[in-house]
Amino acid sequence: MTAATIQGELGALLERGLSRRAFLAFCGAMTTLLALPPRYAPRVAAAVTASPRIPLIWLRGAGCGGDGEALLRTAEPDAVSLLLESLSVDYLEILMAASGTAAADVRSATMAAAPNGYLAVIEGAVAGADDGAWHTVGGRAFRDVAREVCAGALGVIAVGSCAFDGGLAAATGGTIGASGAGVVAGGRPFISLPGCPVNAANLAATFVHFLTFNELPPADLRGRPLFAYGSLIHNQCERRAHFEFGEFVEAWGDEGAQKGWCLYKMGCKGPEAYANCPAVRYDDGASWPIGSGQVCIACTMPGFWDSMGPAFRRLPPLASFVPWLTADFAGQVLVGGTAGLAAAHGTASVARAALRRRRAARARVAPAADAVPEPVVAVEAPAEPITPAEPNAPPDVAPAADMPAADMPAADVPAAEGPAEDAEDEPEPGLEAEAANPPEVPPEPKLEAAPRPKPVRPPAAEDDP
C-alpha cells in the first residue's frame, strides 16, 4: 500500500473530490439523527474513518430478505462505503462472493480471527420448532448457527420486525416456532431495530454509534434504541394538525386525501406506533408511508400483524364520552406510568412504596376514577410499554449542549440487559396495575386548566363488519 492509499470513508470522499466540509456535514447529520450534541460530530468523523474496520457477520433467518435490501439502500454513508470502508462485511449471503463451504469457512475465519471482535446482525425470525429443522443452512439449524455466531460477538443487532419478535412468521397461522433474535443473542449486548423493513438511516446510525462509542445506543426495555423508537409517530406526523382540526380522509382518493389530511379514519396506526419515520423518512428522505397517502401499519410494534391489524380498521376511539381525551394524552399518561414502573423494577420496597402511594392517590381521586373507566385505558394501551428518557421530546431536537460529556449521551435509562425475553414478562402485570389504578394526573383539573379551544370529537365507534 502506498501513502496515497485510501483511509476509510474520509479518504474515499476526498478521493472522489468531495470536500472535508461535505464529510463533516454527513457527520453532523448522523449526530443529529442519533440525538447527540453537535460537538460529537468530530468524534463521529474520527470513528468512521478509523482503521481497522470492524468485521460484520450478517445472518438471514426466516424473513423476506428485505432488511438486507434496506442495507443496500443506505445513502449516508453510501452502501459501498459502508460495506467496504466503514465496516468489513465478511458474511452477507446476498452479496458475498463465496458460496457453500467456502462461505461457512469465511464465517468461521472471522469468528476465529476476531473473537469478541465482530458485530453480529440478524435479520428474519429464528425458527425454533422441531429442533430448527424448518430453516437449515449448510445442513445445520439456523438457530444453532446464529447461537454460535452471537456467542462471540461484540454485540448483536436484530434488524427488522421478524428479528425483533418473530414478525410475520410468528403471526397467527405460523407453524415454525418463530421468535426474535433475542433467543440466540446469548446475553451479548443486544439491540433491536424493528420496522418492516428496517429504516436504512437508523441502521447506519446504529453502526455509526457503535463505531463512535464502542457500544450500542441506549435502548428501551424491548431493546429498541431510543433515538429512533422513543417518540410516537402521531406526535411527529406532518398531518397531525389535520387530526386536531377534525380534517380526515374519509375515502381513498377523496378531497381529504388530495389535501393531505389525517388518515386516522382509514385505519392509521400512527397514534399507537413508536418510530422516527416522520422525521427521518425513507430512501434518503424521499417520503414515508403517510407522506405517500397510506396508513401507518405500526410495523415497529410487537406482534403488529395481529396486535395492530387489520391494517385498515380504524383504531377504537378512546371514549366517545370524553371527547378531549386524545390518544396523545392517554399515551403520555401511560408513558409516565411506565417510567414509574421502570423505577419499581429495582427493589421490592420501592414497589411497595409505589403501591402505597397509588392507594393513597386512588383514595384522593376516587370520583375521577369513575369518570375514566378502566377498560378505556386498557384498550388504548400499546401492547408493550415504552420507557423513553424524555417521552415528549421530539427526536429532531438535539439535546441541550450543556449535557454531561458522557459516552452514553441520551440518559441513564435502564437499557435492556441480556436477551429481550428476560424483560418480556415483567411489564405486563405492572401495566395492568397501572390501568387498574387511576392515572397519576387526575383528569378533571387538567380539563379545567387547559380546555381545548375547539374540541374535536373523535369519530364514533364504528367497527368494520
Add this chain to the structure above:
Amino acid sequence: MTRLVIDPVTRVGGQLRLEVELEAGAVRDAWLSGTMYRGVERILLGRDPREAWLLAQRICGTCGTAHALASVRAVEAALGVRVPPNARLLRNLVAGTQLVANHAAAFFGRQLVDWVDAGAAVQADAAAAAEFARSLGAEQPIDIGELEIARRRIEATAASGRSGPFAGGPWGHPAYRLSPEADLVLLAHAFEAIDWRRRVTGIQALIGGKTPHPQSFLVGGMATAPPWAGPSKVAPGQHLWGTGRQVPSALTAERLDAMRTLVDDAVTFCEDVFLPDTIAVASAHADWAGFGRGRGHFLAFGDLPEDDADRPALLLPRGRVMDRDVGRLVEVDQSGVAESVGHAWYEPTAEALQRPAESGTTPRYDGPRPPFETLEGFERYSWVKAPRYEDDPVEVGPLARSLVATAAGGGDLPLRLSRAMALTGAPSDAAFGMLGRLVAPAVEAVVVARRMRAWLDELEANLADGDLAVADVSRWDPASWPATAEGWSIGESGRGAVGHWLAIRDRRIDRYSVVDAGTWNASPRDNRGRRGALEEALVGTPVVDATRPIELLRVVHGFDPCLTCGVH
C-alpha cells in the same frame, strides 16, 4: 461418481441448497432444495382480504411489489373492482422500477463475480481499463480517475486483511477469462450500480412511501392521491390555521419531476452501462452458449397493462414457447397451472397434481434432522412445490418473456434482443441458454425503462385534464361484498411468472395459493420424477475444480432464483 453439496448458495434470494452428482467432470444429476419455510399462505387465512397484499408483499424483500400487486389484483378480480387509469399507471411505474432495479442487481450484484475475477482486477491498469470501457460504447460514463479509485478500493479492502464481501471468492479460477482491465471496469460499474439502484428505487419510495415494501397499494387502486385542484377557500366552521398548514399531497408536481429525473437516469444507465456490460461478458464466453439450456419450454404470464380493457394489451406479452420453437406462440391461461408435492415437504395429496385454486398448503417436514450431510436417499427434499403448466416443467423469467415476445411477434423487445445477441457474436440459438439469460434481462430493462417515460407522460396528462381518480372505492366496504368470492391474478415479477389464487368467505380469506417465479425455476422433481427447470439446466454442466464449482453458480445465478418467493 462424487456428490457435491453447495449450501448456502449465496447471492440468491432466500435459502438455497444444491446437491449434484458429478461424473467425468460434468453434472450427471442435480437436486435443488429450498431449506427455509415460513408459511405465508397459511398466515393469510382468516384475515381481511383488503390487507392481504401487505402480508403477501412480505413473501419477498426483493420482488415484494410483484406479490403485493398480484394480491390486490386477485382480490379485485374476486370482488369485481376495476382500477382507474391513474392507478394502473402508478402500479406500472412501481412494477417497472422493481423490474429494472432487479435486473441490474441480478447482474451486477448476484452474477458478476461468477464471471469477473476481483483478485485480478487490482492488477489492472486504469488507463487501459478506461480504453476498454470506451470500447464498450461511446457513452460509457466512467473515467480513469474513477477506475483508479475503484481499483484502490478493492486493493485496500483486500490488503487490510479483511476482504469483506470478496473474502473466500474463487479468485484465479481457470474459468475466469476476462482481462484484468475488463474485470476492473465491470466491478467499478457494480459499485456504481449499487448506488444507482438505491436512487432509482426512489421512484417506489416517492409513490409508495418506502422501499423495500412500498405501501401505497389498495384494493381498488392506489393511495397516492394527486393535489387538490378545487377551490381552497376556508369553508364555514373550518379553522383558518388548519387550512393554512397544508401538507403536500402524495403526488405533487415536484415528486413527478423527481420521478422523471430518476427514469431518465435509469434509461441512461441501462442503455449505456448495463446492456453493453452484459454483451461484453456474453461475447467473451461464446463457448458457454451450449450450457444450461434445460428443457426448452418457456412460460410468461405477461404484465404491465397498457390499457384498461378486460383483457388489456400487455407490454410484456403472455404465452408459452415450447421446445425452443419461437415461431409458435402457445396460449396460456391460469387454469393450466397445477402443482405436485410428491418431492416436497407437504402432506401428500390425493391427486398427483393440484390446481392452486383448489389446493391448500399443509407442511409436513420428514427430512433429516439437522445437522445433516446430505439429502440423498430422501424422497422429499425441498420446501418448494413443483408447479407444472399442463404437466410440463417450464422456465420463467426475463429470457422466457423475451422469447414469448418474439413468438408473439413485433414490438421493441424482440428487435432489441436479436440486435444485442448479434453483438455477442454467438451462434444464433445462443439465446436459449446461458448467454440469453445474461443479455435478455438488460434488454428488457432498457425497454421497460424507456416505456416508464411514456407512463409518466400519460399520468401527467391525465392529471392536467382533471382526471384525479386513483382508486375505485365502490367495493371498499365489506358490506358490499358477496358471501363467497373467488379470484386470481397472473402477472410477472422481475424474476418471472407469479400467480395468486384466493377465495373469500364471510369477508375473510378462506384459501390462498401462490405460485412464484422461484417456485417454477427452483422446482424439485414432480410426481413423475421429472426435474425442475433449473435442475434440468444444471445437467451436463462441466465442473473443472470440484472445490470451487463456479460453473454451477453461473448456471444457478443465470436463473436468478428466489427461494423466499419460491417457498413463501
